[in-house]
Amino acid sequence: MVSRPLTAAGEGGGAPPRQGEERQRHGMMSDVRLREGMERSVFEDGVHEVPQVVSGSRLTGEYDFQIRVVCVDATEFEGVVDVLKREHGVRECRSRLVLHDIEIDQSRLLDL
Known part of the structure; x- marks a missing residue:
């Protein structure tokens, strides 16, 4: 799994925040299908260029x-989906809005 911190407030699309106000961010989960012949490694490397991912x-x-x-x-x-399709070999996206995350106590996980 690839992970990185969120970008600073004010980056990306939409109206800029008012002075002293941070933008509220919304999480989306997107299932992605690549175009036929698109190498997985090329997608994995390229998706690092999209700061919202x-x-x-x-x-x-x-x-x-x-x-x-x-x-x-x-x-x-919508702009992120367009970039993924145009520049990163995505054929199809199925997306869902994340309402909230569930915190899992990591100490409960089994050692594998």
Whole structure:
């Protein structure tokens, strides 16, 4: 899984925040299917160039990857999807809005 911190307030699309106000960010989970012939490694390397993509995982099944995207509004998210399709070999995206995260106590995990 790839992970990186969020970008600073004021980057990306949408209206700029008012003075002293930070933008609220919305998380999206997107299942991504690559175009036929697109190398997975090329997508994995290229997705690092998209600052709104904060993590990703390779999948089995119908879709190739699941990525987590954080945006300030729908306009910014639409732009991210356009960039993924135009520049990073994405054929299809199936996305969902993340309502909230569930905290898991990591000390409960089994040692593998």
